[in-house]
Structure formats: structure tokens, C-alpha cells
Amino acid sequence: MPVFLSTSAPDFEAKFRALLSAKREDSPDVDDTVARIIADVRCRGDRAVVELTERFDRLTLDPAGMAFTAEEIAAQCAKVPDAERQALETAAERIRAYHVRQLPDDQQWTDPEGATLGWRWTAVSAAGLYVPGGLASYPSSVLMNAIPAKVAGVDRLAITVPTPDGVVNPLVLLAARIAGVDEVYRIGGAQAIAALAYGTETIAPVDKITGPGNAFVAAAKRRVFGKVGIDMIAGPSEILVIADRDNDPDWIALDLMSQAEHDESAQSLLITDDAEFGRAVAEAVEKRLETLERRAIAGASWRDFGAVITVADLDEAAELSDRIAPEHLELCVADPEALSGKIRHAGAIFLGQWTPEAIGDYVGGPNHVLPTARSARFSSGLSVLDFMKRTTLSKMSPDALRACGPAAEVLAKSESLEAHGLSVTARLRKLNG
Amino acid sequence: MPVFLSTSAPDFEAKFRALLSAKREDSPDVDDTVARIIADVRCRGDRAVVELTERFDRLTLDPAGMAFTAEEIAAQCAKVPDAERQALETAAERIRAYHVRQLPDDQQWTDPEGATLGWRWTAVSAAGLYVPGGLASYPSSVLMNAIPAKVAGVDRLAITVPTPDGVVNPLVLLAARIAGVDEVYRIGGAQAIAALAYGTETIAPVDKITGPGNAFVAAAKRRVFGKVGIDMIAGPSEILVIADRDNDPDWIALDLMSQAEHDESAQSLLITDDAEFGRAVAEAVEKRLETLERRAIAGASWRDFGAVITVADLDEAAELSDRIAPEHLELCVADPEALSGKIRHAGAIFLGQWTPEAIGDYVGGPNHVLPTARSARFSSGLSVLDFMKRTTLSKMSPDALRACGPAAEVLAKSESLEAHGLSVTARLRKLNG
Incomplete structure (x- = not known):
């Protein structure tokens, strides 16, 4: 069971602070290993990448085989059933339509003193997108990273996706093709980040690297930051649902579980103004945990980091939400727009009972790469602007x-x-x- | 003397690459020291800050005296002569007028499927601005960091500025007051960054930290990144001037020296389509170096990292410029707008002979905090957006x-x-x- 808190309890503040500061992730310290890998790739290029891929992914490549050929990609894409192809195309279309609106305007004006001032936005020339292999190899993340880059006008977009033991996810290649990715390399880990940042004989260096990855990838991104741009270093996923009693407890339970099933370190929080409803949701969660495929993961996340918080009213909910600064915020209340207006810090807000967070993961349109670990206080989800930069002009x-x-x-x-x-x-x- | 290169020489490409990859900064490895300082401030709060200030700045503070009082600020500001006060006010007004135009629009629309989508921008709640003490304590940098934050709508803006041996720069305090800064603390170094990021008994934590600093400050910013947002880690300043023969060589020489005088690691480059003009500029530089106050610094920078590059035509100049991706780019040519249109990667462009880069440092309006070390390929100068974040909305x-x-x-x-x-x-x- 998760923690049950109530703002009316005398020890609430202490318990809420403990919840906020709970360390959910124990990142292994891989920094020295990563530093050696990066130095090796800078020094020996392709040869280092090939050797590291052999060691970590049990896959023998020669440099000419690092990139998927157009024929290989076509063959993989052909394996994807129609339903999945159509779903990816629907998602891509909606994501593109949303992100096109983010394209910024240039400005120029002449001020009263006679100075002509302004700015101009241009796209990054080349970007690299890291896609994890194995369990967390999500085609939706390919769309969410690649489409903003292409909308921004990035000329050359390269993907690296490890294929441990040679196992390829055809959906990842199809998502890449739909999004207009130019190059796909079957490499991963810190060696892929190093190859993208510094280049090898086969892989030309890029200017910006985005995409999620494990501790090695995260440490490598931190290390190459400055040489290239990087996106945020993402932590475990989180959701906060604010719900009143007029909701189906099972729907809310499923929304909470849809974050919890990502990762044992994920966090699912419910704030409600009705303690009884909170208990009903917790019961619905237990029931779902009996059958969910990923019940081991979701159950551990819910037990260790889940919480049900009862508040006196929705204003109090908004205040707590801003202290949490959630990555995903679902507002299942009678007037979600009014409550949304009281919120300042959140990565993405989902309004009303017909907008489960999972819609935003796939087909809503907004990006699903969002600030975690309270960083919505100072940062935003991935957008077209992450692949552009502004030059100021004065005359x-x-x-x-x-x-x-x-x-x-x-x-x-x-x-x-x-x-x-x-x-x-x-x-x-x-x-x- | 600087290097002289010509694109017509057979070894040009090799020499140009060497210029691009020249390591201009030897940052001492202070990471372990900084890690200890941050841990100490997190653990012992004010007491650690006070002890570290005593050790590094030879200044005895008690926690209550860390912040300047309103009376202390007023007394310092009163020392500033009228001419300087007016100049700061002129600069602040122009910087504010430029940055107000950067305020982004919220958007909301309903798509054909009936989904209501959009986004909303909000300001960071609290920001901290690091201001170096001593020689590099620039009031103009206070304006350039603080004004965008206040235009963005940051509620609470705190400055830390070390006062080694108790020496205070009244202009820094006046710039802070003009910019609307809320709190000023007389602390510096990694301990100031730690105090801003984690808070102490006296200093409330902030959400975002910006501003330049030495190797300790830079390492501390890297370490607290994630806990708070940071701006870029700035390297030594750079300028590229593209000039044709119809310029006064002395003006161009002064523009090159205005970067070189910042720092021995600064880099000043000239590209011209007239080799003779290039030599005339180099001669004018030598002449100025006889008398400039900071000739030791400027001369070392020009000798070690300066270059005069002769090109066949301005198209070639634009191509080289994009490979350099300069922080500052001055276009002193007959049609600077046309040349500007061919440039993709630059932090700030200054058009025409009446726009020396120094104007942009103070009173042009655009920000002078700009991407260095070729990072204009993927990042932008400081702006109002750095103090805001975007929440996506879906219903x-x-x-x-x-x-x-x-x-x-x-x-x-x-x-x-x-x-x-x-x-x-x-x-x-x-x-x-």
C-alpha cells in the first residue's frame, strides 16, 4: 500500500517534505568507466566503437555495417502489421501538427534612436537521437524526439539504437522512417554518445544529442555537454492526479498504474478532496495489481513511492501540486480549466476525465519528453526550440x-x-x- | 603577431582546423574541492558559508550580515557619480525594451478531432545570479542577467557577489537596484552556488542560477545542474570580424582588441577579402598595443589565438564563419544584411561599421551573455525564455x-x-x- 497523508494531520508537513525529498534513484557511479569509453572513442574512432559493441552488445559489426542500409530498414519495416503502422502514422501526424505551431517568429524593428534590432532563429545543422535497446526501446520516443527536430529544420538527424545480440525492434525503424530520420546506427551506450559528439571515420559528429538512456548514457551526455548540446537528463517518470469524488476509481487507478508500470522508481501520487474516494482508488489499484502484466514493477513503485493525499479543498491541491512540480498532472475535477489556472509548475497538464495521461504518451500531440524530479520549476518538455537557436541582430x-x-x-x-x-x-x- | 591564413594556400584546411580546435582554456581540475564545498554547505548551511568566506575572501561575516541591508545598498549607490548612474540607466532601459519583446505567447486551439491543445508559459519563481568579485565584477553583466529575469516575471531574484577583503563595487549594487534585484549577498565561489541551490538558514533556495564565474563557480554550477536550472558554462570571449577594404583599419583593430583585452584566452579573428587590408589591420593592432592599458592581456590573446584570414570572396567568409560559429560576429562590409543572410551559426551579429561590438556589451539592447567555444551551433544567448518554462495542455x-x-x-x-x-x-x- 502507498502512504496516506492528510493536510489536516499535525505531522503532514514533515511527511510531505519526506515524500518530496525521497531519493528514488540510486544511480551507480559509472563516471570513470564512461570517461574511459569516451576517450577511447575519441582516440580510436570506429575501432573502439566496434570493440565496445562486441563487448557490451555481444554483436560483431564492421564499420561499414554500423549503419542500417535502406534495404535493411525497408525489410524491418515490412514486418510491422498494418494496425501498428497506422497507429504510428496517426501519432506522427498529431505530434507534427502540434509541434509545427512551436516554430518561432523572427523579429526586427527600428527603435526611436535609429538602432535596427531583432533576432533570427535557425535550426541546428545535425542532431543525434539516442534510442535505448531492449525493454525500453519505445517507438513513441523516436517520434517524440525526431519530429520536433525535423519540424525545426535539422538537416541531418542520426539515430543510435543498440541491438544487443542482434535483436532489432522493427517498430523503432518504422518510427524513424515515418519521422524522416536520415541515418540509423546499431550502436548504444556511452560509445554511441561519444561517436555522435566527436564523430568517427564512419559517423559524422552532430551538434545536439537528445533521447533517454541508462546510467552510462546519462553520464556520457553530461560529459559531452558543451562540446554538443544535450536535452535534459531524465529521471524516473512521475504522475500526479488531482481528482474529486465524481470519478471512476478504477480509471484513476489505471492512470496511476500507467506511470508505476514504467519503472520501480516511478512515482504515482493522488490528491483528492475526499478521503473516501482516495481509499476507493487505493482499493482499485490493489485489484488491478492482481492481474497487470507488469504488476511486479508497478506494485513496487506504488508501495515504495506512491501516495494518496487528502486535502481540504482544490486550492490546497494546487499549492501542493506546485511544490511537487509534477512531470505529468491530470486534473480530473469538475472545472479542470479553473484548477489549471492556479497551477504554475508542471511539465504537462491533462484536463478532465477523458484525457488519461497515456493519450499524451502517444497521440495527444504535445511532447512526452518532460521535466522530471521537480525540474518543471525551471525547465520545459522537449520542443522545436530545443533544435533551434537564436542569433541576435543589431545595427x-x-x-x-x-x-x-x-x-x-x-x-x-x-x-x-x-x-x-x-x-x-x-x-x-x-x-x- | 597573429597567424595569417589564406584560403588560397594549399595548407589552409589543416591550419584552419588547428585554429578551430586550439585549446584556449586550461581549466584546473577543481571538481573534488567543489564537491566537498557543496557537501559542507548542504550539511552545515550558514556556518559553512561563513567559514568558507573567511578562508577565501578574508572576510568575517555573521549570517545576519551576509545580505546587504537596504541602507548599505543605498549608501553604496550614493557613491556612484551621475554620469555612471545615467549610463547604467540608459543601458537598463535599452536592455529592458529589447527583452520585453522576447516575452512568448501562450497558445490554445481545438483540432478537428475535438482535442483542445496548447501551452502556457510561466516564470521561474526564484532565480539566483552569480556576480564575480574583483577585476571581472561587471555592472553591465548584472543588468544583462537580472533584467531578463525580471522581465520574465521572476518573483524573487537574489545576487551573490563576493567582496574579498570587504571591497565592494558600488556600480554592481547600483546595477542590481536599477534591475530590480531583491536580495544581494556578499558571498562567492562554490559556496555561493551551493547556498543558492540548496539554501541555508539565511538564504532561501532558488530554482535557476545564471551568471559567469571562475573555474570553481563553473564546476559548482555543473554539479548543481538538475537540482536547479543553470545557464551555459561560458568560455573565454571571442569575436570574428568580417571586413572589406572600405574600413578604417584602426577601427577594426580596436574591435579586435576589445575582445582580446578581456582575457589572455580570448580570441579575435579577422576575415577579409583583401590581404593588404588584413595587414593594415594587424599593423594598427600593433600600434594600439603600444599604449593600451590592458596591452599585456590583449597582446597575449592576439599573439596566441588571433588570426587574419584572407578569403577569395564574402561567400567563402560566410562559410568559414559558420564553421567558427562565433560568439560575436561583426560584419563591416558594404551590404551587411546580405552577408548576414548567409550566416547560420553565430551568437550575435553586429551589422555595419557603426556597430562596434562594444555597443552590444552595454547599450545595444540584445543580451551580452552569448554562446562561446562554437556552441552557437546549438545554443543561444541569454533571454527571457531562460527564466520561463512551458507547460503543455491537452484536453x-x-x-x-x-x-x-x-x-x-x-x-x-x-x-x-x-x-x-x-x-x-x-x-x-x-x-x-
Whole structure:
């Protein structure tokens, strides 16, 4: 059973703080190993990647075979049944339609002093997307990472996906093809991140790397950050459901379990203004845990990190939610829009009882790569902007320089940066003749 | 003298690559020290901060004295001469006017299936700004970091600025006041970053930390990343000037020196389509280096990392520029707009001969915190967006769930996430009666 808390209990604050600070993930310290792998790939290129793939994935490649050929991809895609193909296409279409709206506008204007100012957005030239192999090899994540990159205008999008023992997931290749991915390499781990960041004889380096991965991948991404851009380092998934009594407890139980089944470290929280409803949901969870395929994982997550919190009213729910800053927030209440308006920190909000979080994982449209571990306080889900960058533009007219130059001269002097000041002074002298 | 390169020389490509990959910064490995400092501040709070400040800044504080009082700030601000105050106010006004235009729009729409989708931007609640002490204590950087935060709507903005031996820079406090900073603490180093990230008895934790600093500060920011958001880790400053022969060599020389004088590791590059003009600029630099106050620093930077590159035409200049991906790019050519249109990777572009880069450091309006070390390939200068985050919104109507739900069920099944599928199935069953 999960923890049951109530804001009316005298020890609530202490228990809630404990819940917030619970360490859900014990990342092994793989940093030294990862540093060695990266150094090896930088030094020996393809040869290092081939050897590491042999060691970790029990797969013998030669450099020419690292990339899937177009024929190999076509053969794998042909294995996918129609229903799955159509579902992937529906998802891709909806994700694309949502993300196209994120394309930012350039701006330019001339201010009263005569300075023409603005900015311009451009796409990253080349991006790499890491896709985990094995159990967590999700075609939906390929769509969620690759489509924003392609919408942004990334010219070259490469995927690395390990195929341990040679096992390939055809859905991942189909998702890549639907999303317009340009290159797919059957490599993984820190060696894949190193190859994407620094390049090898076969793999050209990219400018930005995104996508989820295990502790080795996360440590490698941290290490190459700066050489290339990276997305966030994702932690275990989380959901907070705020629900009133007018909900089917079983639906809410399933929503909670749909995060819990991801990972024993996942966290599913329910906040309700009706203690009895909270108990009914907990009972519904127990019942579902009798039969769910992933009941071992979901049960451990719910037992160790789950919680049912009873509040006096929905304002209190909103306050607690902002302290949790959840990755996913489901609002199953009579007026979800009103409650949503009171929320400041959340990765994604799902409004009303017809919007289970799982819709957002696949076909809602918004991205499912979202900030975890309270980082919604300061960061956002993946978007088109993650694959673009902004260049600021300024052009001073002679009048604008006359108007603004003297202030720059004063500030340069106050910061003891003489050449800064002189570069303005020389021009003002000419202007003032 | 700097390196002279020409794209017409047979060894150009090798030399240009060497220039691109030159390691300009030898960061000392302070990671272990920083890890200990952070652990100490997390464990002992104010006491650790006070002891570390005594050790590193030779300054005895008690916790109550860590923050400047309003009276202390007012007394410091009163010391600033009128010319400097007015210059700071002019700069602040122009920076604010530019950044207000960066405020993003929320969006919401209903798609043909009946799903209401969108997103909403909100400000980070609390931000911390690190300001270096001593030589690199720049009031302009206070404005450039603090104004975007306040424009974004950050409720609480705290500054930490070390005051070694008790020496205070009144201009920094005045810039903070003009920018609307809420709290100023006289602490620095890794201990200041730790205090901002984790909080102490006296300092409430923040959600985002920005601002430049030395190797200790940079290592501390890397370590607290994830617990809080951080801005980029800035490297030494750089400028690339693309200039044709119709420029005053002395102006261009001063523009190159205005980066070189920052730091011996700074890099100043000139690309020109006229070899003779390139030599004239190099001569003008030598002449200026005879008298510049910071000639030791500027001269070392120019000698070790400067370069004059002659190209056949401006198209070639644009290509090289994109490979350099400069932090600052000055286009001193007849048609700077046309050349700008050919550039993809640059932090900030300054168009035409009346826009020396120093204008952008102070009063242009755009931010002067910009991506260094070729990171303009994948990142942008500091902006209002760095202090905001986006929450995605989805609401499915019953019709939308009927239309999109089945695809989600198929994909959940293909990813072996049964509860995901069931959370949709349960609702569809009800809808389909």
C-alpha cells in the first residue's frame, strides 16, 4: 500500500517534505568507466566503437555495417502489421501538427534612436537521437524526439539504437522512417554518445544529442555537454492526479498504474478532496495489481513511492501540486480549466476525465519528453526550440551611435575596458567630425 | 603577431582546423574541492558559508550580515557619480525594451478531432545570479542577467557577489537596484552556488542560477545542474570580424582588441577579402598595443589565438564563419544584411561599421551573455525564455478520445505497457456504451 497523508494531520508537513525529498534513484557511479569509453572513442574512432559493441552488445559489426542500409530498414519495416503502422502514422501526424505551431517568429524593428534590432532563429545543422535497446526501446520516443527536430529544420538527424545480440525492434525503424530520420546506427551506450559528439571515420559528429538512456548514457551526455548540446537528463517518470469524488476509481487507478508500470522508481501520487474516494482508488489499484502484466514493477513503485493525499479543498491541491512540480498532472475535477489556472509548475497538464495521461504518451500531440524530479520549476518538455537557436541582430545608424555611444564609453571606462571604449570613441570622433 | 591564413594556400584546411580546435582554456581540475564545498554547505548551511568566506575572501561575516541591508545598498549607490548612474540607466532601459519583446505567447486551439491543445508559459519563481568579485565584477553583466529575469516575471531574484577583503563595487549594487534585484549577498565561489541551490538558514533556495564565474563557480554550477536550472558554462570571449577594404583599419583593430583585452584566452579573428587590408589591420593592432592599458592581456590573446584570414570572396567568409560559429560576429562590409543572410551559426551579429561590438556589451539592447567555444551551433544567448518554462495542455473531448484512443491502445500494446492501454480502454468502453 502507498502512504496516506492528510493536510489536516499535525505531522503532514514533515511527511510531505519526506515524500518530496525521497531519493528514488540510486544511480551507480559509472563516471570513470564512461570517461574511459569516451576517450577511447575519441582516440580510436570506429575501432573502439566496434570493440565496445562486441563487448557490451555481444554483436560483431564492421564499420561499414554500423549503419542500417535502406534495404535493411525497408525489410524491418515490412514486418510491422498494418494496425501498428497506422497507429504510428496517426501519432506522427498529431505530434507534427502540434509541434509545427512551436516554430518561432523572427523579429526586427527600428527603435526611436535609429538602432535596427531583432533576432533570427535557425535550426541546428545535425542532431543525434539516442534510442535505448531492449525493454525500453519505445517507438513513441523516436517520434517524440525526431519530429520536433525535423519540424525545426535539422538537416541531418542520426539515430543510435543498440541491438544487443542482434535483436532489432522493427517498430523503432518504422518510427524513424515515418519521422524522416536520415541515418540509423546499431550502436548504444556511452560509445554511441561519444561517436555522435566527436564523430568517427564512419559517423559524422552532430551538434545536439537528445533521447533517454541508462546510467552510462546519462553520464556520457553530461560529459559531452558543451562540446554538443544535450536535452535534459531524465529521471524516473512521475504522475500526479488531482481528482474529486465524481470519478471512476478504477480509471484513476489505471492512470496511476500507467506511470508505476514504467519503472520501480516511478512515482504515482493522488490528491483528492475526499478521503473516501482516495481509499476507493487505493482499493482499485490493489485489484488491478492482481492481474497487470507488469504488476511486479508497478506494485513496487506504488508501495515504495506512491501516495494518496487528502486535502481540504482544490486550492490546497494546487499549492501542493506546485511544490511537487509534477512531470505529468491530470486534473480530473469538475472545472479542470479553473484548477489549471492556479497551477504554475508542471511539465504537462491533462484536463478532465477523458484525457488519461497515456493519450499524451502517444497521440495527444504535445511532447512526452518532460521535466522530471521537480525540474518543471525551471525547465520545459522537449520542443522545436530545443533544435533551434537564436542569433541576435543589431545595427546602429550614425544617429543611434551618437545617441547611445557616450553611455557605452562611460560604462567601458567604469569597467576598465579601454579598448571597448575606444572602439566607440574612434567612431564618434569621425561622426562629430 | 597573429597567424595569417589564406584560403588560397594549399595548407589552409589543416591550419584552419588547428585554429578551430586550439585549446584556449586550461581549466584546473577543481571538481573534488567543489564537491566537498557543496557537501559542507548542504550539511552545515550558514556556518559553512561563513567559514568558507573567511578562508577565501578574508572576510568575517555573521549570517545576519551576509545580505546587504537596504541602507548599505543605498549608501553604496550614493557613491556612484551621475554620469555612471545615467549610463547604467540608459543601458537598463535599452536592455529592458529589447527583452520585453522576447516575452512568448501562450497558445490554445481545438483540432478537428475535438482535442483542445496548447501551452502556457510561466516564470521561474526564484532565480539566483552569480556576480564575480574583483577585476571581472561587471555592472553591465548584472543588468544583462537580472533584467531578463525580471522581465520574465521572476518573483524573487537574489545576487551573490563576493567582496574579498570587504571591497565592494558600488556600480554592481547600483546595477542590481536599477534591475530590480531583491536580495544581494556578499558571498562567492562554490559556496555561493551551493547556498543558492540548496539554501541555508539565511538564504532561501532558488530554482535557476545564471551568471559567469571562475573555474570553481563553473564546476559548482555543473554539479548543481538538475537540482536547479543553470545557464551555459561560458568560455573565454571571442569575436570574428568580417571586413572589406572600405574600413578604417584602426577601427577594426580596436574591435579586435576589445575582445582580446578581456582575457589572455580570448580570441579575435579577422576575415577579409583583401590581404593588404588584413595587414593594415594587424599593423594598427600593433600600434594600439603600444599604449593600451590592458596591452599585456590583449597582446597575449592576439599573439596566441588571433588570426587574419584572407578569403577569395564574402561567400567563402560566410562559410568559414559558420564553421567558427562565433560568439560575436561583426560584419563591416558594404551590404551587411546580405552577408548576414548567409550566416547560420553565430551568437550575435553586429551589422555595419557603426556597430562596434562594444555597443552590444552595454547599450545595444540584445543580451551580452552569448554562446562561446562554437556552441552557437546549438545554443543561444541569454533571454527571457531562460527564466520561463512551458507547460503543455491537452484536453480530449469524448469525440477526440473516440478518434485517437484506439491508436494509443495499439501503441501501448506494442510497447508492452498494459496499464497505459487499459486507461484508454476503460474510458472507450464507457463511451461506446
